Amino acid sequence: MPVRPSSRPRPGRFAAVLAGVVAVTGLVSCTAGGPAPDRAERPIRVCDRVEPGPASPPGGAVVVQPGVDDVAALTRQRPAGTTFWLAEGVHTLGGNEFAQIVPKKGNAYLGAPGAVLDGKGINRYAFGGKAERVTVRHLTVRNFVAPGNESVVNHDSADHWVVEHNTISDNGGAALAAGAHQRIRFNCLRDNGQYGINAYQDSGTITGLVVHGNEITGNNTDDWEARIAGCGCTGGAKFWAVDGADVTGNWVHHNHGPGLWADTNNNDFVIRDNVISDNEGPAIIYETSYNAVIAGNTILRNNWADGRRFVTEGDPFPVAAVYVSESGGEPRVPARTDKLVITGNRFTDNWSGITLWENADRFCNSPHNTSSGYCTLLVDDVRQCRSPAIQRKPLLDDCRWKTKRVDIHHNRFEVDPVKLGCEHLCARMAVLANFGTSPAWSPYHGASIQQAITWHQGNEWHDNVYVGPWRFMAYDTSRLLEPSVWQSAPHRQDRGSVFSLRAEEP
Secondary structure (H helix, E strand, O other): OOOOOOOOOOOOOHHHHHHHHOEEEOOEEEEOOEEOOOHHHOOOOOOOOOOOOOOOOOOOOEEEOOOOOOHHHHHHHOOOOOEEEEOOEEEEOOOOOOOOEOOOOOOEEEEOOOEEEEOOOOOOOOEOOOOOOOEEEOOEEEOOEOOOOOEEEOOOOOOOOEEEOOEEEOOEOEEEEOOOOOEEEOOEEEOOOOEEEEEOOOOOOEEEEEEEOOEEEOOOOOOHHHHOOOOOOOOOEEEOOEEEEEEEOOEEEOOOOOOEEEEOOOEEEEEEOOEEEOOOOOOEEEEOOEEEEEEOOEEEOOOHHHHHHHHHHOOOOOOOOEEEEOOEOOOOOOOOOOOEEEEOOEEEOOOOOEEEEEOOOOOOOOOOOOOOOOOOOOOOOHHHOOOOHHHOOOHHHHOOOOOOOEEEEOOEEEOOHHHHOOOOOOOEEEEEEOOEOOOOOOOOOEOHHHHHHHHHOOOEEEOOEEEOOOEEEEEOOOOEEOHHHHOOOOOOOOEOOEEEOOOOOO
16 A cells, blocks of 8 residues: 555566557657547446347357356356356345355356346355356346455456456445456446455466456445555555556546555556546556556546545645556566656646655565565565665665656646645645655665655656646655756756646647
8 A cells, every 4th residue: 555654687678568559749648650539538438338248148058047047056067168148137146145156167157138147235256266267248247245355256366267348336345356367358347345356366476467448437435445544455446466467448437546556566567548537546556566658548637535635634745646656667577668657648637647756664574564574576585674684785775666767758747726626735746755764773764765766766757748837846745846946957857848837838
């Protein structure tokens, strides 16, 4: 979770990934091949138009009639690789809270138009088990009561599932979990108690994840942050220890918390061509993670609720639409890029822009590491990161997640504080850290991390467009800079950028 103040080395391929991800022409966000359309006016609307399933059963499929057949029992009776076609109507499972469908390898579950799988407020999970290569398509899955941090579809994070063209809504916990090489496409993930997607696998690292074309909206209806203060357990989608993910073409909006949140030892993300709007928290959090491209997204009106709360509390921390927390580019962790690149995005009327933050007191074995028990991807054993060994290189560097090699360019940032109802503490961009104080054995006491993130870790803004009264926070929360100071020594940021108070000005 974010904290605010109070393996073989291989170079990344930065140029190669950008060539296939985003190009920039003038001041307009573009994808390869030319200017992208203004997707803010036409995001992918899935929830009102989910693609219907087959009106008749495919050849060889087992027909499941609502109120007559028990799809869980039929699954137990039939061999692996069976296709089940759920006819129109409301299908239910047994009266036990643990009654669920446990697929066999290669099973497919297809819904006819109007097919609903209803947990009746009794069953915890719809689909579970560890079988691989399961397909779930064209179903409405509702009223399951998974507990917090658990999921309704693919409850056990099995690998190689395909989950597409479903409506998964009004459930407890998360709509669905993810396993390695899972395909999550064109689903409506709406109004679930905690997350739309919870990509976490307790048995290992998830690889090769695809999240494309989904509408993820209204999640965290159970307000988990109010239940467990500071839990860091809410939002549209949460990713943990995912190595390789393409999150593209989704509409992530009106979630009660962040939109997309990559938290702890994620790597090699491409977050591209999404519309991320009206989330109460940040549009994107990239936390204690590595190597990503965030490109070509339309990012609108995020973080208003969190921004107002910080103002009310008198907290000057720069809450932002894109919050990079102890994350950056690391050439020693193999990925499609060796930087964290934020390019070609359009930011409009978010509470603030981009914050790069590094908590001086957060590192392996520190009590301030909220990902307790986890260490960086550069250290095999968390026990190595102790005094006196941590006082010397390489552990002095490798025991920290660092906000470094972040390259922010060719974005458009537009804000009207009047629309936000904001008199101060908004319309900011930031790169900062806290003064290190804890624990007593920490080698990072003092201003060393503030100096590093601000001037020595390769974090750079350049060639952006700013419309509105933007100001810049550097080093710590006490330093708020006008653009001319931000562009001058010692910061020398935003070379080639254009600043304008109103959109009609050049």
